[in-house]
Amino acid sequence: MIRGTFTLQLILTLLLSVSIAASAQEKLSWTDLSFEEREILQELESQWENLSPERQQRLRRGASRWQQMQPRERIQAQDQQKRFQNMPRRQQQLINQRFQQFNGLNRDEQRRLRNIQRRYQDLPEAERRRLREQFEQRGRQDQARQRPQANRELQRRSQQRVRQNRNN
DSSP: OHHHHHHHHHHHHHHHHSSOOOOHHHHHHGGOOOOOHHHHHHTTTTTTTOOHHHHHHHHHHHHHHHHHHHHHHHHHHHHHHHHTTTTOHHHHHHHHHHHHHHSSSSSHHHHHHHHHHHHHHHHHHHHHHHHHHHHHHHHHHHHHHHHHHHHHHHHHHHHHHHHHHOOO
């Protein structure tokens, strides 16, 4: 049971970390899956017929990828799933939102972004750290620029309420 749940969670993580072009296809019967796919997806058997065809296909592809992974890759995927589960709910939602945005891109744009990520991962740790700090600094600067605008908007609304209260 724990293994099955963990496997299901792992498959869902794989779906988040790898781009999947969901194509509208017909529903799959549980018996259409291979023995290995059914074994990996066993936690979903009772729900299988109620899943959308796109979701069935994504899960099937995830199960296929899981089968093709080396033991080291499976461990990395499990670790990634644990990190995801330990994140605050808001951060998980943000990741899911970005995943959906990525899936909405055309294949060329997805390929371009994957290449950028690959090049980033190939950089020495010190260079990645420098780029992260630079990125975070830019984010803080952007937030600082937005704060005065937000404060002005709050002040404007507050003044409107005061005027409305005076008129009432």
